[in-house]
Amino acid sequence: MNSIENVSRRGFLKVAGITSGTFVLGMNLPLSNAQAKLATSALNHELNFFVSIASDSMVTLVCHRSEMGQGIRTSVPQIIAEELEADWQKVSVVQAKADSKYGSQGTAGSASIRNHFTSIRQIGAVAREMLEQAAANIWQVEQASVKAEKHFVIHTATGEKISFGELASHAAKLTPPESKTVKLKNNADFSLIGKDVKLVDLDNIVAGKAQYAQDIQLPDMLIATIVRPPVVGGKVLSFDASEALKIKGVVDVIALKPRSIPVTTNPLSGVAVLANNTWAALEGRKKLKIKWQHGDKAFHNSSEFSKKLAKQVNQQGETVAKKGDVYNHQYNNKNTVEATYTVPYINHSPMETPAATAIVNGKKCTIWAGTQNPQWAKGNVARELGLAKDEQDNIELNVTLMGGAFGRKSKADFIIEAVELAKASKRPVKVIWSREDDIQHGFYHSISANYCKAELTDNGSADYWLSRNAYPPIGWLWNAEAKTPSDAQLALGFGDIPFALNNLSIEKHAVDSFVRPGWVRSVACINNGFALGSFVDELAVKAKVPTRQMWLNLLGDDRHVDPNENGFKYSNYDLDLTAHPIDTKRMKSLINLISDKAKVEQKLPDNQGWGISFLRSFGSFVAAATKVEVVNNKVTVLEMHTAVDCGIVVTPDRVKAQMEGAMVFGLSIALMGEISVEEGKVQQSNFHDSPVTRMNQVPEMHVHIVESDAPPGGIGEPGVPPVAPSITNAIYHASKTRIRDLPVNKVFSV
Amino acid sequence: MIKIILNNKPVELDVDPQMPLLYALRDELKLTGTKFGCGAGQCGACTVHVNGVAMRSCITPVSAIAEQAITTIEGLADNNGKLGDSAVQVAWREFKVPQCGYCQSGQMMSAAALLKAIPLPTDEQIIEHMQGNICRCGTYKRIKAAIKSAATRVSENKSSATASLSTNTINNPNGVEIFDARQFAHKKQGA
Numbered sequence: 001m002n003s004i005e006n007v008s009r010r011g012f013l014k015v016a017g018i019t020s021g022t023f024v025l026g027m028n029l030p031l032s033n034a035q036a037k038l039a040t041s042a043l044n045h046e047l048n049f050f051v052s053i054a055s056d057s058m059v060t061l062v063c064h065r066s067e068m069g070q071g072i073r074t075s076v077p078q079i080i081a082e083e084l085e086a087d088w089q090k091v092s093v094v095q096a097k098a099d100s101k102y103g104s105q106g107t108a109g110s111a112s113i114r115n116h117f118t119s120i121r122q123i124g125a126v127a128r129e130m131l132e133q134a135a136a137n138i139w140q141v142e143q144a145s146v147k148a149e150k151h152f153v154i155h156t157a158t159g160e161k162i163s164f165g166e167l168a169s170h171a172a173k174l175t176p177p178e179s180k181t182v183k184l185k186n187n188a189d190f191s192l193i194g195k196d197v198k199l200v201d202l203d204n205i206v207a208g209k210a211q212y213a214q215d216i217q218l219p220d221m222l223i224a225t226i227v228r229p230p231v232v233g234g235k236v237l238s239f240d241a242s243e244a245l246k247i248k249g250v251v252d253v254i255a256l257k258p259r260s261i262p263v264t265t266n267p268l269s270g271v272a273v274l275a276n277n278t279w280a281a282l283e284g285r286k287k288l289k290i291k292w293q294h295g296d297k298a299f300h301n302s303s304e305f306s307k308k309l310a311k312q313v314n315q316q317g318e319t320v321a322k323k324g325d326v327y328n329h330q331y332n333n334k335n336t337v338e339a340t341y342t343v344p345y346i347n348h349s350p351m352e353t354p355a356a357t358a359i360v361n362g363k364k365c366t367i368w369a370g371t372q373n374p375q376w377a378k379g380n381v382a383r384e385l386g387l388a389k390d391e392q393d394n395i396e397l398n399v400t401l402m403g404g405a406f407g408r409k410s411k412a413d414f415i416i417e418a419v420e421l422a423k424a425s426k427r428p429v430k431v432i433w434s435r436e437d438d439i440q441h442g443f444y445h446s447i448s449a450n451y452c453k454a455e456l457t458d459n460g461s462a463d464y465w466l467s468r469n470a471y472p473p474i475g476w477l478w479n480a481e482a483k484t485p486s487d488a489q490l491a492l493g494f495g496d497i498p499f500a501l502n503n504l505s506i507e508k509h510a511v512d513s514f515v516r517p518g519w520v521r522s523v524a525c526i527n528n529g530f531a532l533g534s535f536v537d538e539l540a541v542k543a544k545v546p547t548r549q550m551w552l553n554l555l556g557d558d559r560h561v562d563p564n565e566n567g568f569k570y571s572n573y574d575l576d577l578t579a580h581p582i583d584t585k586r587m588k589s590l591i592n593l594i595s596d597k598a599k600v601e602q603k604l605p606d607n608q609g610w611g612i613s614f615l616r617s618f619g620s621f622v623a624a625a626t627k628v629e630v631v632n633n634k635v636t637v638l639e640m641h642t643a644v645d646c647g648i649v650v651t652p653d654r655v656k657a658q659m660e661g662a663m664v665f666g667l668s669i670a671l672m673g674e675i676s677v678e679e680g681k682v683q684q685s686n687f688h689d690s691p692v693t694r695m696n697q698v699p700e701m702h703v704h705i706v707e708s709d710a711p712p713g714g715i716g717e718p719g720v721p722p723v724a725p726s727i728t729n730a731i732y733h734a735s736k737t738r739i740r741d742l743p744v745n746k747v748f749s750v
Numbered sequence: 751m752i753k754i755i756l757n758n759k760p761v762e763l764d765v766d767p768q769m770p771l772l773y774a775l776r777d778e779l780k781l782t783g784t785k786f787g788c789g790a791g792q793c794g795a796c797t798v799h800v801n802g803v804a805m806r807s808c809i810t811p812v813s814a815i816a817e818q819a820i821t822t823i824e825g826l827a828d829n830n831g832k833l834g835d836s837a838v839q840v841a842w843r844e845f846k847v848p849q850c851g852y853c854q855s856g857q858m859m860s861a862a863a864l865l866k867a868i869p870l871p872t873d874e875q876i877i878e879h880m881q882g883n884i885c886r887c888g889t890y891k892r893i894k895a896a897i898k899s900a901a902t903r904v905s906e907n908k909s910s911a912t913a914s915l916s917t918n919t920i921n922n923p924n925g926v927e928i929f930d931a932r933q934f935a936h937k938k939q940g941a
Contacts, residue, residue, distance in 0.1 A: 070849070199846060202846060205848045208826075209824075212785075212852060214785070279769040279777070349886055351850070353786070435787065657887075660889070662888070664888025686790050693890075
C-alpha cells in the first residue's frame with residue numbers, strides 16, 4: 001500500500017508544484033520508437049508523470065512497470081486510458097526509467113495490477129478531471145456539467161465538445177486534484193478494462209524490431225563475458241590472461257572485485273574478457289587460465305542434501321501456526337496418511353539470458369537493462385559507485401523489454417557487473433551471460449522437503465493435520481545467519497492452509513544455504529503447492545473418494561479463512577484480507593468448475609488418469625486438471641485445463657496467455673526441472689542437460705476464466721503451483737506410482 | 751572478406767571466418783532481430799534461412815555460408831516483398847502468439863521454412879519440425895494454431911501468389927522470399 005501513497009503524495013503533489021507551464025516529455029524518455037515520434041510531434045503537455053497529451057490529441061502514457069511477457073505494457077496503459085476516457089487508437093506507450101517519482105516499479109510477486117489497480121486508475125482519473133476542469137473553465141460552467149468521453153470533453157447540456165488535444169495546454173496549467181478525491185468509473189461502465197485491445201509490443205516483436213537488453217548497441221561498446229567462481233563464495237586465486245589477450249578482438253581482461261558473504265544481489269566476482277565482438281569475447285574466455293579457491297560451500301551435494309531435508313521434516317519443527325493439539329493424539333494407522341515430498345533446485349532459464357549495458361563517466365552513469373526492479377537496481381548501482389542518496393539522479397537507468405524473467409531479473413547482479421566493467425574500462429560495456437552462465441550461476445528456487453500427515457474423519461474429511469517444510473530461505477542472501485523462511489515466505493501456500501480443521505500444526509525447520517536462493521515464478525508455492533495438492537489426492541485415495549470430493553470436504557462450509565487465528569502472522573501477499581479474503585466458496589466453485597469442464601471423473605482406459613489440484617496464491621484462485629497416459633514407463637500428458645478466478649480481468653487474452661504459459665512452466669517443473677549440485681558446483685550447463693518443455697510435450701490445453709467483480713488478483717504466478725501436482729496425481733491414477741520426489745523423469749521417461 | 755546475400759542485398763563481412771553467423775549479424779551488421787538463446791544449436795532462437803532452409807546461426811560459421819542467400823526476420827516478407835507481412839507474421843499477429851517475444855523471431859523463421867517445405871503440414875509434422883525451438887513463456891499452443899492458419903491462408907492464395915513472381919526473386923507460396931545466390935555474382939559483375 002506504500003506505493004499508492006508514493007504515487008498520490010509524492011508523485012502528484014510534486015507535479016502540482018511544478019506544473020506552471022508546459023513540458024516536453026521527449027526529454028525524459030529512454031531510447032524507443034516512441035521517443036523519435038514524440039520529438040517530431042506536436043508539443044506535449046504533461047498532466048502528471050504518466051499522462052501527456054499533444055496538441056494533435058495523441059496521448060502518451062508512461063508504463064512504469066517492467067515487461068517480461070505478461071503484457072503489462074498493454075494492461076497498465078489500458079487502465080489509465082480507461083479512466084482518462086482516452087481513445088486507445090490515439091495512445092502510445094513509453095517505458096519509464098528507474099525513478100521513485102513513479103512510486104513502486106518493482107515488477108514481481110504478480111503485483112502490478114493486484115496491488116496497484118486503484119492507484120493506476122487514479123492516474124488516469126486525475127488527468128481526466130483536469131481536462132474536464134479545463135473545458136469547464138473555457139465554457140465558464142461547473143465541472144459537474146461536463147464529462148470526458150472518448151478523447152473529447154462534452155458539455156452535457158449543449159452537446160458542445162472540445163478535443164483532448166485542444167484542452168491539453170489548458171489542463172497542464174491546472175493544479176491536479178488529490179488522487180483520493182477523484183471519481184473512478186463504475187465497473188459496469190468499463191469500455192477498455194476487460195476488453196482485448198491491440199497489444200503494445202506485438203507488431204515490433206513480430207517484425208523482429210523489439211529491443212531487449214541483449215540488443216543494445218552503442219558506439220565504441222565492448223562486449224564482456226565473465227567466468228564466475230564455480231562455487232558460491234569462491235574466489236580467484238590467480239589467473240593467466242596472456243593467451244586470451246592474443247585473440248583478435250579481445251581488448252582487455254579484468255578481474256572483478258572480490259565479493260563476500262552475505263552474497264546479497266551482488267555479482268559473484270570472477271574474471272571478465274572484454275572484446276570488440278561477442279565471438280572474440282567467447283573465444284578469449286576459453287583461453288583464460290584461472291585458479292580458484294572454492295571456499296566452504298565446496299562440499300555441498302544436492303542429492304544428499306535432499307535426503308537430509310526429508311529426514312528433517314520427519315521431525316518436529318518450530319511452530320508456525322497451531323490449532324488444537326496434534327501431538328497428544330493417538331493416530332489410527334488405518335486412517336492416517338503421511339507423506340514426504342521433495343523438490344530440487346530449479347532455474348528460471350529465461351530465453352534471454354541476463355544482459356546489461358553501462359557507461360560510467362565519473363559520477364555519471366547510464367544503463368540499459370532488462371530489470372524487474374528498476375529502482376532497486378539503481379540503488380545498488382549508486383552504492384557500487386559510492387554515490388550519496390541525493391546523487392542517485394546521476395544514474396539514468398533505461399528499462400528494456402525482457403526476454404523472459406520469471407524472477408531472475410529482479411536481481412541486479414548483472415547490472416552491477418556492467419557498471420563495474422564500464423568504470424574499469426572507461427568504455428561502454430555490454431555484459432552478456434551465456435546459457436551456461438545462466439544455468440550455473442543463477443538464483444535458484446530452493447531445494448526443499450515438505451511433510452504432511454493427517455487422519456481421515458468419519459464425515460469424509462480429515463483432521464489432526466501436520467504440515468512441515470525445510471528449505472534454504474531467501475533471506476540468506478542478505479543475512480548469512482538466516483536459516484528459516486520469513487513469515488511472508490511461509491504465507492505462500494503453507495501457513496494459509498484453508499481447510500476446516502480442529503487440530504493443526506504447521507512447522508518450519510532451520511536449514512543451511514549453499515547456493516544463491518531466488519524467486520522463481522510462484523516461489524515457495526512451487527513446493528508447498530506440490531505438497532498440498534499431492535497430499536489431498538493421497539487422502540482421497542485413502543478415503544476411496546474422488547479427489548474433488550476430498551477438496552470440497554476439507555474446505556468445508558462457505559467462509560473466509562483467517563490464518564491469523566492460528567497464531568500465524570499472515571501477510572496475504574500484502575493484500576487486505578477483507579478485500580481479498582481466503583474465500584472457501586470461490587475455492588469450491590473453482591474445484592467444481594475444473595472437474596466438470598475437464599470431466600475428470602469420466603471412465604478412462606487403465607493406463608490413463610486424471611489429476612486435479614488447486615492453490616490460491618498472489619490473490620488469485622487457480623485449479624488445474626491434467627490427463628496423462630503411462631505406457632512402457634513413459635508418461636505422455638494428453639490434456640490440461642486450468643480454471644482461474646482472479647477477480648476483475650483487465651486484458652482477458654493476456655490472462656489466458658499467462659495460464660497457458662503457466663501450464664507449460666508447470667510441465668517443465670514437474671517432468672524435468674532440476675538443478676543438481678556436486679562439490680558446490682552446478683552440474684547442468686545448457687538445454688541438453690537442463691531441459692525445458694518443448695512443443696512435442698505440450699498437450700491439448702484449455703483455460704477457463706471465471707467472471708468476477710472482485711478486486712483483481714495476480715496473474716503471472718498463480719497458474720503455476722497447481723500444475724505439477726495435477727500431473728503427478730494423474731500419473732498416480734494412471735499407474736498407481738506416486739511421485740513424491742520431483743522431477744518425474746527420475747522414474748519415468750517423459 | 752566473406753560475401754553473402756543478406757535479405758536480398760549483397761553484404762561483405764570482414765570477420766574471423768569461424769565467427770558464427772549470429773554474432774556477425776548482431777555485432778557487425780547490427781541486425782538484432784536474430785537472438786542468442788543457447789549458443790549450441792539447442793533452442794532455435796537464432797534461426798535464419800540459408801537458401802530458404804532453416805539454420806541455427808549460433809553454430810554456423812560465416813565461412814560455411816559464403817556466397818549463400820541468408821534471410822533473417824528483418825527480411826521476411828509477403829509475396830509482394832512487403833516486409834513484416836509474410837503469412838507466418840500475419841498469423842502470429844492474429845493469434846497474438848508472443849508473450850515476451852524473445853524466441854519468436856526464431857519460431858517464425860522455423861515456421862516459414864516448414865511451410866516452404868511442407869505447405870500443409872499435419873500436427874505431427876509441425877511438432878517434428880518445431881520441437882527444436884524452445885519458448886520458455888509457453889506459447890506452443892498458439893504457435894501451432896498460427897502455423898495451421900498461415901498454411902491455410904497460403905494454400906488458398908496459391909494462384910495469386912504465383913502470379914506475383916517478380917523478375918529477380920524466386921518467391922514461394924509461403925511468403926518466404928528465397929534469393930538465388932547467383933544474383934550476387936550477377937550484380938558484382940555489373941558493378
